[in-house]
Amino acid sequence: MSGAPSPAAYPLLLWPQAASQSAVHVDWLIFAFTAVTLLLTVPIFLAITYFALMYRSGRQVDRGHTSDRNVKIELSWMLIPFFLTLAFFAWGAQIFDVEKHAPANALEIQAIGRQWMWKFQHPGGQAEINDLHVPTGQPVLINMISQDVIHSLYLPAFRVQMETLPGRYTQLWFKAERPGQYRLYCSEYCGTDHSVMDGLLYVMSPSDYARWLSQAGSSQSLAALGKRLFSNYGCSGCHGAGATIRAPDLAGLYNRPVPIDGGGSVIADDTYIRDKILNPDNNLIAGYKQVMPSFKGVIPEDELMQLIAYIKTMETPS
């Protein structure tokens, strides 16, 4: 892609490539922590070596005036390194906090892990296997799920990874800044071909990304695909616009609290909607008789993602 060297072009790598500002930030944290580690350990190594040679048996040196306890010294070498390292706890927690909160305007890409490949779906409906194309300058949120065992999507160029679980959506996000080719891996052991469940991450300028999207051969957006599924699977029969009799209207459902039979409510996020399609008997909704059939084993994961993409677009009728 646009002449960027492949990651394999580096014969001996001693420095990981960084494709985002936050990756550089994590590097700084690691370097600073390494420096403090050396500060805490090198004196010990030197002291042990020095003492071992200086006070070797048979040498005539002063061995007097030692004590076998000193509470002040002991408390200080317990607490000073502890507080010193706590700074790194706080620093790491702060970056992690940013990593946990994707900006609202993020471009959302769907990922499915399965033995032993990755499938990515862009919002415009373009799908790719194992490789992933993303634009620079815009936050990208990857919403993922596994079709079988636990996988983990690892993007070392952004210094992030997230486990891809069966039965539950997980997310990671990044903002790419440096175009190039990087690697992506499955980092959670998943069976026979775990080590070939990897691919390339292409970070592209927005115009290159737009060109790639237009050439990637998509007919319809995810939401449009989902809309078709919504009627094909018969969802619209009960959940159609303005429906209230057998089932609730889904307009404006996404990310709203849903009242549950017997009190309480749950937020209708991706995992909730998916679970409701597959296991309608869970979390019965207040005010409705449960008549919905289960779609477990009927709707595959990529179509579930398309359906959810469609449900997200359903606006509350004003």
Add this chain to the structure above:
Amino acid sequence: MSPSDAVMRDPGTPQATMGRPSDYLHAQHTLRSWFFTTDHKRIALLYLASITVFFVFGAIAAGLIRLCLVVPNGQIFTNDTYNKIFTMHGVIMVWFFLIPSIPSTFGNFLLPLMIGAKDVAFPRLNLLSWYVFMTGALFTMATLVIGGVDTGWTFYAPFSTTYSNTYVIPALLGVIVVGFSSILTGLNFVVTVHMMRCPGMTWFRMPIFIWTLYATSLIFLLGTPVITLALILLVMERAFHIGVFDPRLGGDPVLFEHLFWFYSHPAVYIMVLPGMGVITELVAAFAQKRVFGYRFVAYASIGLASITFLVWGHHMFVNGQSQLASTVFSFLSFAVAVPSAVKVYNWTATIHKGNIRLDTPMLYAMGYIGLFVLGGLTGLFLATLAVDAHLHDTYFVVAHFHYIMVGGTMLAFLGGLHYWWPKFTGRMYPEAFGRVGAFLIFVGFNVTFFPQFILGYLGMPRRYHDYPPEFQLLNILSSAGSTILAVGYFFPMIYLTWSLWFGKRAPANPWQARGLEWTTSSPPPPHNFAVTPRVDFDPYDYAIKAREVG
């Protein structure tokens, strides 16, 4: 009771003519006297022989892994074979070598000797522990070697419950059985420490090794039942689809991660704590000095055993665990570093102004301190949330825990083995070979595992048979180091075996060390002490000795 005992125990002299009890090794010679013994010392040697055999199997698997990784595209074995090999390495090393290593060998041999007892509290239960251990371990070993299992030693669901096509259930059953051996040993040791101390042996007169053994036994008792239950659930899920872990059956795979690490993080301290105890004994003996801050070190052992139950979530920062939980677990993991640091600084202070002999055990102890510090501090890197998001499940983690388990536990095991070898066998090992072996192991270990920190930082995931070509050079370096390490391991295996027949006879106290185990002959008589000891002195009272002599 005196060094002249050694002369009297010359096997050339018929035992009967000596008119006194012979040592525990020569008291009886039949196979029956070994396999049905209730003598804690003989049971310790049974464990020593068995875990050495298991270690050899685990080490061969490690060698095959390093051989494979010399080339990036995984041509030497198939992916499935590679996965079975690293599973075999992990399961054997963790469950059949590291966890029983120091507690079952040194612990069994030394606990009664160090507290002035004739045996452990329940000698027959002690023998039962060994049989239970062997039953489970041999069963799982046979499964791993003949059939093969490809889940990794972590057995994560739903891969292990639903998707793996290998012999998961038999492997799990063996591990479950071995867990009962741990529980029985833990129970035995706790009761022994409480009930069997000789007159005058108060809690704060016990050697640090006993403190760490006590803390370890508490973890055995409190942690092992949890992994036993978790693995039983795994077997039930795989056999009967009960729906606990597989989301298709209504289960939750993250629940298994919680249950697994609730035991398996404390298990790290089962491996580390007794090693710390051994190192404390070695440092004091070879510096001829009192342990600095004895009470702090003793409390630190109990502190570690307690906090270690509160940090399991740091294995799960990237699995969707809530941010709040992750932050709390990260903080608590930093807190664990405090008692560990206490130990390291106190060892250093103990060496200060000592009268130091750099014999083989001391070389291992010094190597241990260096590697343990590195392993511990890289653990803090992984406890840092944003750093773990990058390094989780990479070779950085592999390097980190090998620094703890090999650099820590294994070096402590070898150091202790040399230190107490005269007591175990009545023979000295050849010192020059000992030092060369210790040096080779230290160098080989670092060449093997240090490059793996860099590989992990560069982003090489663990359990990768087929890795990108840009990682090859560092992998070759690591594999080259493993050959040095292997040669290093051959040294003690050969010369220690040789010394059983040809080693110099050992006096009762070859190191001029303190501690009750050195007041009886080498090897000790079947009931340890001719007269029950009476303790009216502090542990490690080297200073008093110097004053008396000076």
